[in-house]
Amino acid sequence: xxxxxxxxxxxxxxxxxxxxxxxxxxxxxxxxxxxxxxxxxxxxxxxxxxxxxxxxxxxxxxxxxxxxxxxxxxxxxxxxxxxxxxxxxxxxxxxxxxxxxxxxxxxxxxxxxxxxxxxxxxxxxxxxxxxxxxxxxxxxxxxxxxxxxxxxxxxxxxxxxxxxxxxxxxxxxxxxxxxxxxxxxxxxxxxxxxxxxxxxxxxxxxxxxxxxxxxxxxxxxxxxxxxxxxxxxxxxxxxxxxxxxxxxxxxxxxxxxxxxxxxxxxxxxxxxxxxxxxxxxxxxxxxxxxxxxxxxxxxxxxxxxxxxxxxxxxxxxxxxxxxxx
Amino acid sequence: xxxxxxxxxxxxxxxxxxxxxxxxxxxxxxxxxxxxxxxxxxxxxxxxxxxxxxxxxxxxxxxxxxxxxxxxxxxxxxxxxxxxxxxxxxxxxxxxxxxxxxxxxxxxxxxxxxxxxxxxxxxxxxxxxxxxxxxxxxxxxxxxxxxxxxxxxxxxxxxxxxxxxxxxxxxxxxxxxxxxxxxxxxxxxxxxxxxxxxxxxxxxxxxxxxxxxxxxxxxxxxxxxxxxxxxxxxxxxxxxxxxxxxxxxxxxxxxxxxxxxxxxxxxxxxxxxxxxxxxxxxxxxxxxxxxxxxxxxx
Numbered sequence: 001x002x003x004x005x006x007x008x009x010x011x012x013x014x015x016x017x018x019x020x021x022x023x024x025x026x027x028x029x030x031x032x033x034x035x036x037x038x039x040x041x042x043x044x045x046x047x048x049x050x051x052x053x054x055x056x057x058x059x060x061x062x063x064x065x066x067x068x069x070x071x072x073x074x075x076x077x078x079x080x081x082x083x084x085x086x087x088x089x090x091x092x093x094x095x096x097x098x099x100x101x102x103x104x105x106x107x108x109x110x111x112x113x114x115x116x117x118x119x120x121x122x123x124x125x126x127x128x129x130x131x132x133x134x135x136x137x138x139x140x141x142x143x144x145x146x147x148x149x150x151x152x153x154x155x156x157x158x159x160x161x162x163x164x165x166x167x168x169x170x171x172x173x174x175x176x177x178x179x180x181x182x183x184x185x186x187x188x189x190x191x192x193x194x195x196x197x198x199x200x201x202x203x204x205x206x207x208x209x210x211x212x213x214x215x216x217x218x219x220x221x222x223x224x225x226x227x228x229x230x231x232x233x234x235x236x237x238x239x240x241x242x243x244x245x246x247x248x249x250x251x252x253x254x255x256x257x258x259x260x261x262x263x264x265x266x267x268x269x270x271x272x273x274x275x276x277x278x279x280x281x282x283x284x285x286x287x288x289x290x291x292x293x294x295x296x297x298x299x300x301x302x303x304x305x306x307x308x309x310x311x312x313x314x315x316x317x318x319x320x321x322x323x324x325x
Numbered sequence: 326x327x328x329x330x331x332x333x334x335x336x337x338x339x340x341x342x343x344x345x346x347x348x349x350x351x352x353x354x355x356x357x358x359x360x361x362x363x364x365x366x367x368x369x370x371x372x373x374x375x376x377x378x379x380x381x382x383x384x385x386x387x388x389x390x391x392x393x394x395x396x397x398x399x400x401x402x403x404x405x406x407x408x409x410x411x412x413x414x415x416x417x418x419x420x421x422x423x424x425x426x427x428x429x430x431x432x433x434x435x436x437x438x439x440x441x442x443x444x445x446x447x448x449x450x451x452x453x454x455x456x457x458x459x460x461x462x463x464x465x466x467x468x469x470x471x472x473x474x475x476x477x478x479x480x481x482x483x484x485x486x487x488x489x490x491x492x493x494x495x496x497x498x499x500x501x502x503x504x505x506x507x508x509x510x511x512x513x514x515x516x517x518x519x520x521x522x523x524x525x526x527x528x529x530x531x532x533x534x535x536x537x538x539x540x541x542x543x544x545x546x547x548x549x550x551x552x553x554x555x556x557x558x559x560x561x562x563x564x565x566x567x568x569x570x571x572x573x574x575x576x577x578x579x580x581x582x583x584x585x586x587x588x589x590x591x592x593x594x595x596x597x598x599x600x601x602x603x604x605x606x607x608x609x610x611x612x613x614x615x616x617x618x619x620x621x622x623x
Contacts, residue, residue, distance in 0.1 A: 004418060007483070011422040019429045020529075027525045042524065043441035050434035050453075050495055053427075056471070057492025058456040061464035114358070121355055124348075129609050133602070134359045137366055140601040142553050142573070145594035148587055149369040152385065164384045166368060200365065208545060208605075209501065212538035215612050216505070243508075250504050254497060257457045283460060300463050307458050311451045318447055321507055 019049065062304070069297035083298035092277060099191045100260060100279040106192055107259040110199040112252050115206025116244075119214055120236075132211065136204040143201075147268035150197045154181040154269075185275040194276060197265050202258065206251045213247035214240070249317055256310055260303055279303060373399055373591035380588055399592035403579065409596075411568075412575035416552060416600075418483055419562075419571050423490035423551040424544055430491065431498030432540070436528050438499070439506040440514060450503065457496040464493075465560045472561065481566030489561055490551050498543055505539035506532050541611035549601045572597055 026045040030038045072079050087093050118135055122128040138146060155165025156178055163169050168178040182190045217240065225235050263281040270276045272285070279299060287296035371385040374395045379388070388394060403409065437443075438450045468489065472480040479485045509532065517527045533540070555573040562569050576593040 004414075004483075008418050008421065011487070012425060015422065015426055016429055019426075019433070023433060023525055023528070027523055039441070040443065043437040043443040043446075046433045046437035046441065047449075049430045050499060053430060053488070053492040053495055054453060054456060057464060057468060057489060058459050058496070061467040062456070062459050064467050065459075065463045118355075118358060121351060124351065125355060129606070131355055131359055132609075133606065134366075135362050136605055137598070137602065138362065140549060140553070140598045140605070141366070141369070141594050142555075142576075142597065144577075145369065145590055146365075148590055149365045149372075152368055152372070153365055162383070164382065166364070166384060166386070169384050169386070200362065203362075205546065208542050209539075212542040212612060213505070215538050216508075246504050246508055250501060253454070254457070254500070260458060261460060280460065284462065287462060297463065300460050303460065304455070304458055307455060311455055314454065315447050315451055318450070318507070 022049070065297045065300050068293055069301045071294050073292055073294055075293065079294070083294045084302070086295060087282075087298055087302065093279075093282060095275050096277045096279045096282050099188065099275075099277060102188050102191050103195055103198075103259040103262060103278060104256055106195045107199055107202070107262070108252055108255040110195070111202045111206045111255050112248065114199075115203045115251065116210050116248065118203070118207045119210040120240075123211070123214055132204075132207065135207050138201045139204045141201070143264040144268060146197065146201055147265055150200075150265075151269060154193060156180040156183075182270050182276070183274050188275075190270070190274055191276050194265050194269060197269070198259075198262055202255065206255065209251050210244065210247055213244055217243050246317065246321060249314065253310055253314060257307060260306060369591050369594060372588065373595055375399075375588065377588045399588045400596070403576075403589055403592045403596055406575060406579055408570070408575045408578075409572070412570060412572040415569055416571040416573070419486050419490075419558070420548055420551045422483075422487045423494070424548045426487060427491040427494040427498050427547060428540060428543055431495055431502050431543075432533065432536075433528075434495075434499050435502035435506050436524075436532050438503045439509075440527075440532070441524070450499075453496055454500045455496075457500070461493060461556065469560065481562055481569065483562075483569060485561045486558060489557055490547075490554070493557070494547050494550065498547065501539060501543055502536060505536045509535055537611050538613070541608040545601075545605050545608050548604050552601050553597070 023046070026042070030042060030045075033041060068075060069083055070078060070080060072082075118131070122131045125131070141149075152164070153166045155163070156168055157163055157165075159178060163172055163178050165178075165181075167181065171178060181193055184190050221239055222235055225239055230238065261280050263278060263284055266272055266276055266278055266281050267284070272278075272281050280303065283296045283299040283303070286292040286299065368385045371388050372380055374397070375385070375388055376394060376396055376398065379394050434453075438446060469480065470476060472478075472485050474480075479488075513531055513535075514527055517531055522530070553573065554571075555577055558571050558574055562571070562574075576590075576597065579589055579593065
C-alpha cells in the first residue's frame, strides 16, 4: 500500500480526532480551576490553535515586512519613511492608487450585487443547482486560464486583419468598427474591463455564501409575514435583507480585500501597460522585477493600513449584532 | 386601508395568471445571466478541442461551422503526461487535509469569538480578519527559513503545505464562521447552559449543526483555493520535492515548457476543474433551508 495513502488517512481521521480531543481535554483541565476562573481561561484555550497558526504564518512575516519597509534596498540601513515618500511621490503610483480604488468600488459592487441577486432569484426556481453551478464554474477555472479566455474575448487585430476576438466579432456583425478594448485608457475604461474579468470569476463566491445565509433564514418567519399580508417586496425589505445584512457585510469586506490584493489579471492581460497598473501589482514588480524589498514592503504596509476603515465599520456592526441578539 | 385592499386585489389578479406566465420574466432573467456567464466558458471549452493554429487565426465560434477541425489531441496530450495522474493524487493528498484542518481550527476560534466573553475580543477578532490583506508573497521567505534545514526541516513535505494553507486560510474561515455563529439565537445557548450542557457540548451539538450551510460554503472555497493554488505549492513543495508536486505544478510545467501552449492550458483547465466542481455539487445538498429554524424550535 502506498505509504502516502496511509499518511493521508492518518491525517484526515487523526487530525480532527486530535483537535476534538484537545477541546475535551481543555474542558477536563479547566476543572482544576475555580468556577469563576474557568470562563476567563476557556476562550483562550479555544483560540490557541488558531492564534498559533496565525502568529507563525501571518503575524511573524508581517512584522518583518514592517521592519523592511523602513530600511533601504539591501536592508542594511534604516531610512525612515523614505520608501513611503517614494511611493506617494511617484506619478505611476498615483495612477495605481486611482485604479485600485476603481477595482475596490466596481469589483465589490458587481460581485456582491449580482451575487445577491442570483442567490435570491434562483432560490425560487427548480433548476437552482444548475444555475448556481454555471455562475460557480469560472471560480474553478485557474486564474491564468481565465485570463487567457478573456484575452480571446477582448482580442483586437489591426484592420483589415480578421477579428478573432469575441466582442469585436459581435461588433463587426453589427457593422461597428472593432475596438482595441484593453488599450482604451480614457475614463479608466480598460481598468473596468479587467475588473469585469475578476467579477466574472468572483460573483460565484459571493453567491454561494449569500445563498448559504439565505437558507439559514427560518422559513416560518417568511411564511408568517406573507400570511399577514406582506407583499414580496415588504418581506424582502423587512425580513430577508436585515437577516442577510451581516453576511452581506462579510462578503463585501472580503471582496474589498480581494480587490486590493488583485494583480494576476492585470499581470497576465496587460502587464500593467496602458495605465492599468494597480497597487498590488506595483508591489510584486518592486519585489521580483526591481529587487526592491524595502519599497515592496512599504506598499504591503500601505495595503494593510488601507483596510483600517473597513475594519472599523466591522467593529461597529459586531457591537450592533451583539446588542440585538 | 384602501392601499392595502388595492394591493390585495392586485395580488389576487396576478395569482389568477397561470404560474409559469407570471414567473416568465424571472426565468428569462436567470437565463440571461446564465448565458452571459457561460459565453467565456464555452469559448474556452471550444478552444480546448481545437488545434493550436486554428486557435489564433479564427474565433472559437467559427469552429461550429467547420466541425471537422475538432480534435481530442489537446486532452490526449495533457492526460498522457506521466506526471498528470501523479499530480492528481498529490493534489488530493494536499487539498483534503488542507481543507479539514483550517475549518476545525477556525470553528473553535469562531465559537470563542461569538459566544465567550473576554477582554479585547472585538479588537483581536478585527486583527485576525485584518490579516486577510497580508500579501502571501511577503510571507514566503520568513516561512521558508522556518521550514528549512535550520528550522523544522519540513520543506518539501505535504505537512509543510498543509500547515501553510491552514495559516493562510484561517482569517477568512474565522471571519465567515464567527458571523454565522454570532447570528444564532442566544436562547438556544442559554437554555442549553441551564440544562447543564458544557460549552463543548453546546459547540458540538448546537453551534456546529446549526452552521452547516456556512461550513459547506467554506469547505467549497478552501478546497477550491488549495486545489487551484500554484504559488504556495511551488514555494514550499515544488522546488524541494518534485515527487510531491500537485496537478497545478504539472500543468504549469506542461504549458511553459512548450512556450505558450494555450490549447493545452484550455484542456488542462477543464481537467483540473472537474474535482472542485464535484465538491461544489456534492456539498450543495447541505444548502438546505430550515436547518437553523428547525434546531431553534427543538
